[in-house]
Amino acid sequence: MSFVYQNYFYIVVAAIIIYCFIVNRExxxxxxxVERFWFxxxxxxxxxxxxxxxxxxxxxxxxxxxxxGPEERIKAQVPSKRTIVLMDTSASxxxxxxxxxxxxxxxxxxxxxxxxxxxxxxxxxxxxxxQMKIVPFTSDLDLxxxxxxxxxxxxxxxxxxxxxxxxxxxxxxxxxxxxxxRGNIVVLTDGExxxxxxxxxxPEGVYVAFVGIGTQNxxxxxxxxxxxxxxxxxxxxxKDVITKLNLDFFKEITSKNPxxxxxxxxxxxxxxxxxxxFFEAEFVKGVENQDMVIRPVxxxxxxxxxxxxxxxxxxxKMVKVFALVTLILVSPTWANEDKEQKSVPEHIxxxxxxxxxxxxxxxxxxxxxxxxxxxxxxxxxxxxYQEELDxxxxxxxxxxxxxxxxxKKLSEGFSEYKRLLExxxxxxxxxxxxxxxxxxxxRQSEQDKEDQKKKEQxxxxxxxxxxxxxxGQSDQQSSNNQNSQxxxxxxxxxxxxxxxxxxxxxxxxNKEEDQKDGDEKDKEKDAERSNEDRPNxxxxxxxxxxxxxxxDDRKLQMEMIERGTKDMNKRKSNSSKDW
Numbered sequence: 001m002s003f004v005y006q007n008y009f010y011i012v013v014a015a016i017i018i019y020c021f022i023v024n025r026e027x028x029x030x031x032x033x034v035e036r037f038w039f040x041x042x043x044x045x046x047x048x049x050x051x052x053x054x055x056x057x058x059x060x061x062x063x064x065x066x067x068x069g070p071e072e073r074i075k076a077q078v079p080s081k082r083t084i085v086l087m088d089t090s091a092s093x094x095x096x097x098x099x100x101x102x103x104x105x106x107x108x109x110x111x112x113x114x115x116x117x118x119x120x121x122x123x124x125x126x127x128x129x130x131q132m133k134i135v136p137f138t139s140d141l142d143l144x145x146x147x148x149x150x151x152x153x154x155x156x157x158x159x160x161x162x163x164x165x166x167x168x169x170x171x172x173x174x175x176x177x178x179x180x181x182r183g184n185i186v187v188l189t190d191g192e193x194x195x196x197x198x199x200x201x202x203p204e205g206v207y208v209a210f211v212g213i214g215t216q217n218x219x220x221x222x223x224x225x226x227x228x229x230x231x232x233x234x235x236x237x238x239k240d241v242i243t244k245l246n247l248d249f250f251k252e253i254t255s256k257n258p259x260x261x262x263x264x265x266x267x268x269x270x271x272x273x274x275x276x277x278f279f280e281a282e283f284v285k286g287v288e289n290q291d292m293v294i295r296p297v298x299x300x301x302x303x304x305x306x307x308x309x310x311x312x313x314x315x316x317k318m319v320k321v322f323a324l325v326t327l328i329l330v331s332p333t334w335a336n337e338d339k340e341q342k343s344v345p346e347h348i349x350x351x352x353x354x355x356x357x358x359x360x361x362x363x364x365x366x367x368x369x370x371x372x373x374x375x376x377x378x379x380x381x382x383x384x385y386q387e388e389l390d391x392x393x394x395x396x397x398x399x400x401x402x403x404x405x406x407x408k409k410l411s412e413g414f415s416e417y418k419r420l421l422e423x424x425x426x427x428x429x430x431x432x433x434x435x436x437x438x439x440x441x442x443r444q445s446e447q448d449k450e451d452q453k454k455k456e457q458x459x460x461x462x463x464x465x466x467x468x469x470x471x472g473q474s475d476q477q478s479s480n481n482q483n484s485q486x487x488x489x490x491x492x493x494x495x496x497x498x499x500x501x502x503x504x505x506x507x508x509x510n511k512e513e514d515q516k517d518g519d520e521k522d523k524e525k526d527a528e529r530s531n532e533d534r535p536n537x538x539x540x541x542x543x544x545x546x547x548x549x550x551x552d553d554r555k556l557q558m559e560m561i562e563r564g565t566k567d568m569n570k571r572k573s574n575s576s577k578d579w
Contacts, residue, residue: 001298003065012065016058023054049316056309063302068295082137082182083120083279084170085110088189088213089154089561090128090161091234092243095190097219099267105213106188107148109265113186113272114144117279120184123173126151126561127166128159133173134557142550150554154561157223157234163193163249164200171206181206184279190214191246202257209275210250210262218244345375362391370399378406394426398434405441414438 003009027050031042087110093103114122124135124147134147167187174181182205190213202208221234221241234241250262261278263271351368354360360368369384385392385400392400397420404413417438420426426434 001067001069003062004068004295005065009065012061016061019057020054024050045316045319049313052309052313052316056306056313059302059306059309063299063306067298067302069298071293071295073293081120081184082174083117083122083184083186084173085113085122085124086166086170086185086187086189087124087126087151088128088161088163088187089126089151089156090159090192091156091221092161092190092192093213094155094157094221095214095219095243096222097215097217098213098265102190102213103154104152105265105267106211107151109188109211109213109270109272110148110186111145112270113275114141116272116276120279124148125166125170125173127162127169128156128561129162131166131169132561146550146553147557149550150557151561153554153558155224155226156561157221161189161193163187163189163191167208168200171203174206183207185209186275187211188213190243191249192243193246193249200253202259204259206259207279208257208260209278210254210260211271211275212245212247212250212262212264214243214245215266216245216247218242344377345371348372348375348377362388366392366396369403370396373399373403373406378403382407394420394423394430398430398437401434402437405437410441410445413441 031046034040035042087106089103093101093106095102098105110124119139121137121139122135122144123133123137124144125131125133134150135144138144167185170185171181174183174185181203185206185208187208187210189210191210192214219242221243222230223232223234224230245264254260254262263269263274265271348368348371351360351364351371355365355368365384365388369381369388372378372384373381382400382403385396385403389400397416401413401416401420404410404416417434420434421431
């Protein structure tokens with residue numbers, strides 16, 4: 001085993017050592033400070049957490065070097081998904097029997113096929129008398145589109161078609177390092193071969209889709225200048241040239257080669273999906289077992305332990321925090337359970353049982369009421385006091401008044417205290433206790449009222465904040481209320497002069513204008529919200545500089561193709577066909 005990026009091994013190790021040294025030094029400083037001022041020594045768990053963190057970080061850093069095993073030789077299925085688009089750019093492709101023209105239809109078909117052939121490496125070759133590869137094998141659709149656009153403006157008025165020779169060259173280009181050719185070819189042509197052809201046989205492993213562009217009735221070949229102005233049609237021996245789709249060529253070549261298929265493309269036909277399906281059906285035949293040399297990846301041996309150690313370090317460091325959060329979440333539940341399950345003393349239980357049986361005397365009932373009140377069972381105590389209200393002594397009546405206050409019956413409690421204060425048989429000490437208790441409960445009641453007001457005020461403020469979106473309606477209602485008050489004042493005081501009425505009208509007009517302004521602002525806010533909800537438009541596909549480079553590339557490709565055609569025409573005789 002070794003690392004793929006072995007050259008960086010010592011750099012990574014040095015970085016790991018420096019990082020571990022800095023972390024260890026800073027942590028020692030921190031915990032020495034804690035021990036000096038807070039007298040808290042570092043725990044054993046903290047030491048383990050630090051070690052886990054440093055080791056885990058080191059393993060993840062080493063995994064970046066890509067740990068691999070020794071080389072192994074395996075057999076794997078290697079598919080051949082390379083496709084050549086072979087385009088005819090001879091003069092006959094300028095005919096307009098297929099709209100807008102045969103050449104532009106071929107460009108459209110090539111673009112459409114490139115988008116449908118997902119997973120294919122596509123190359124584009126144009127041919128007339130000669131062949132030129134304008135796109136190497138690639139899956140970059142932008143490059144393919146840009147180079148195909150350079151063909152639209154071709155004006156090969158005197159270029160003949162060497163179809164068989166171009167197809168043979170395309171088959172040869174599918175060979176890799178002397179092996180048999182393997183791949184796919186899409187031929188976009190009208191099949192009218194005016195140059196001397198060769199006897200062509202398509203080898204096994206190569207699948208060819210012929211797309212015939214044109215009609216059997218044919219059409220004339222237009223002659224346009226560089227500005228696009230038409231100055232006539234191509235002639236041969238004084239007559240207009242009529243170019244037709246050569247069905248005989250396609251029938252002959254598909255009958256001799258079973259791995260070929262033919263489609264005819266008129267103005268509206270786009271057989272791209274059918275061509276891709278034809279290649280996919282034959283694709284299984286093009287898959288073969290080949291020996292490959294690989295190095296198995298063992299990076300997981302470093303990544304998985306590193307991640308586990310980092311997670312362990314984090315959990316050990318945060319164990320106290322987790323325990324505290326758990327305690328905070330669980331403790332309210334315990335408190336509520338304790339409160340709900342408040343225990344009742346045994347002597348009170350026995351007294352209640354005797355009360356139920358009817359064995360308690362009046363004095364015993366009053367004593368039980370006192371015990372209930374003492375243990376904060378205020379409702380039960382109050383009921384017992386009220387049953388024996390006529391037999392209570394001043395001290396017991398004092399307890400009864402306190403029970404009334406505990407049950408939040410303030411007016412009755414103060415009335416009871418008042419009667420005790422007015423009673424001459426009540427001792428002075430008891431009256432002082434009564435006065436102190438009355439003052440205490442009075443303060444408590446006032447505090448409760450203030451707390452209640454604060455709660456109501458907070459609730460009102462929260463409701464006001466929630467109703468901000470309805471501010472326009474409330475303003476409108478307030479303005480209507482103001483107008484109604486003004487009308488009432490006008491009815492109550494009929495002696496006001498006309499100036500006052502005019503002032504009212506002006507105020508109403510101003511309020512109506514303010515209301516309109518508020519409605520316009522609400523509309524603007526709604527428009528902004530709708531704009532925010534709209535999905536962002538996709539960015540432009542290509543930047544301006546790249547578009548300019550593609551435009552220059554198209555012009556250069558066009559010039560090279562036309563120049564090659566002109567050089568070939570110089571070497572041809574005047575009697576030979578040139579379309």
